[in-house]
Amino acid sequence: xxxxxxxxxxxxxxxxxxxAAASAQSQPLDKVSFGTNWxxxxxxxxxxxxxxxxxxxxxxxxxxxxxxxxxxxxxxxLLVGKLDFFMSANTLQGFDAVERNVPTVAVAAMFQxxxxxxIAHPDQxxxxxxxxxKLTLFVSKEGLASYFQWLKSDYGFSEKRVKPYTSNPQPxxxxxxxxxxxxxxxxxxxxxxxxxxxPKVFLLADYGFDSYSTLIETRRDLVASKPDLVxxxxxxxxxxxxxxxxxxxxxxNALIKRQNPEMTDELLAYSVAKMKEYGIVDSGDAGSLGVGxxxxxxxxxxxxxxxxxxxxxxxxxxxxxYTLQFVNKKVGLDLRPK
Numbered sequence: 304x305x306x307x308x309x310x311x312x313x314x315x316x317x318x319x320x321x322x323a324a325a326s327a328q329s330q331p332l333d334k335v336s337f338g339t340n341w342x343x344x345x346x347x348x349x350x351x352x353x354x355x356x357x358x359x360x361x362x363x364x365x366x367x368x369x370x371x372x373x374x375x376x377x378x379x380x381l382l383v384g385k386l387d388f389f390m391s392a393n394t395l396q397g398f399d400a401v402e403r404n405v406p407t408v409a410v411a412a413m414f415q416x417x418x419x420x421x422i423a424h425p426d427q428x429x430x431x432x433x434x435x436x437k438l439t440l441f442v443s444k445e446g447l448a449s450y451f452q453w454l455k456s457d458y459g460f461s462e463k464r465v466k467p468y469t470s471n472p473q474p475x476x477x478x479x480x481x482x483x484x485x486x487x488x489x490x491x492x493x494x495x496x497x498x499x500x501x502p503k504v505f506l507l508a509d510y511g512f513d514s515y516s517t518l519i520e521t522r523r524d525l526v527a528s529k530p531d532l533v534x535x536x537x538x539x540x541x542x543x544x545x546x547x548x549x550x551x552x553x554x555x556n557a558l559i560k561r562q563n564p565e566m567t568d569e570l571l572a573y574s575v576a577k578m579k580e581y582g583i584v585d586s587g588d589a590g591s592l593g594v595g596x597x598x599x600x601x602x603x604x605x606x607x608x609x610x611x612x613x614x615x616x617x618x619x620x621x622x623x624x625y626t627l628q629f630v631n632k633k634v635g636l637d638l639r640p641k
Contacts, residue, residue, distance in 0.1 A: 332365035333532055338377030338386040343370050343562035345574030346488055346517065347390065348555055349413060349584070349594075353543025355554035362539040364532075370562055378520075381407065387525060388536060391518040393417055394605055395449055397624035398615045406523045409625040411537045411595035412515035413544060415587045416508035418578075419450055422475070422491060423482040423503040432510050436460050441468040441475050441483035450512055452612040457511060472497065487581055488574040506581055513605050515597060516583075518625075526626065537629040541594045544584055545638035548575065585639070592631040599627070 339347050350368060353359045359366040369386060371377045378396075381389040382405065389407075391397065397409045423429040423438065436458065442451050442465050454460035466474070468484050475483040476498050485491065487506055494502050508514075519537060526533055547555055552575070560566045578584055588596040602625060610617045 330363065332360060332363055333535075335359075335364050335366045335388065335532070335536055336369055336386045337366060337388040337390070337536075338369040338371060338380055339390045340371045340377065340392050342372045342565075343368075343559040344489075344566060345556075345559070345571045345578070346418070346486070348547040348552060348559065348571075348575065349544025350390075350540055351543075351558045352547035352550075352552055352555035353539050355558045356543075356546060358539045358542050358546070359536075362535040364535060364539060366536075368562075381520065381522065384522075387521060387532075389520045391520045393449075393516050394514040394518070394602070394624070395609065395614065397518065397520070398606065398609065398619060398621075400520075401619045401621075401623045402616060407520050408523050408526060408623070409515075409518040409520050409597070410526065410533055410629045411519040411540065412517070412597045412630075413519065413540065413595055414516035414583050415585070415589050415596065416506065416581060416583050417450075417512060417514045417516040418486040418488050418581075418583055419446075419507045419512070420485050420487045420490070421482045421505045421507070422485050422494065423505070424479045425500060425503055427479055429482070429503050432505050433458065435482050435505065436464075437480075438464065439478055439481040440465050441481060442466075443468045443470075443484060446484050449614060450507055452614050453512055453608055456612040457608065487583070488577045489570070491577075492570055492573045509581075511608070513601060513608070515601070515605075519595075526628070530628070534629050537595060538632075538634050541634045542638070544594045545635040548579060548584060549638060549640055588631075591633075593633045593635055595630045595634075597625055597627055597630055 337350060343351065354366055354368060369377060377386060378389055380386045391409060400407045421435055423435060429435060429438070446468070447465060451460065451465065455462070472483060472494060475481050487504060491502055491504050519540065521533060556568070556571050559571065585594055588598055602621060606621050609615045
């Protein structure tokens, strides 16, 4: 083939490629709504990252993030079709959905570890997890009905030592022989700022409370009718989380602060650091399968603990709470620092 023919063929091929790319870019984006379970914060950072840096758009999605809050029930909005996806707090919500015959399903678990902690005063002889049993424990009503039942069944904690936690740390600060619940990404920071000491922190996940957290839930009908859309949302969210943790997250944090004006740069930096330190997002099965990973063994382990603790009934169809169809595909592993 002569040079002119070769050159012409190359030009034709290049033009065809550019036309195909332009055609793909011109395709209308699929509108997607995603409801979080609280006001904008670093614990939602991967999704804001995917929105801010264009990852969702590159996956053909026009995503609107709908923040939750104390007076917002985004889970109900998912059920009635006002949202396409919802950020579920933990695996227990999926079990509850099955028990109540609610047609939702978890499609990814963005947190491998639940951030739930118990926080104690320093220099009070609280060195081991079991030492917490001798303290007054400030626990919320929701916590008492869930993780505290596991503390009772697996560690012998007593409800007689429990007092109500109302999101006010003052009773804990006054009583040095007490502990309070919190999230590893926020409450210890607030205590350090307010009281000037670094508390003892015990992450329940490191002692056997192996619930997934910050799961992506959707309706079963969306999984059945638009599996490609679900896959793209999951994959783009995974990429978002890897970039939020290990890349430049300034634009995502700016978006978080815009949606939640009470958020500060200092708390955002602290939360990201703690997510990395404790392996909240990127640890365990996520190390080899990718962020968002779920496994049958892990689901069964937590299910059995909750049955043993009397939190859920032993008769629910566990496999209806989740699907592995969209995860464990090693998406985003190349973005982890070498």
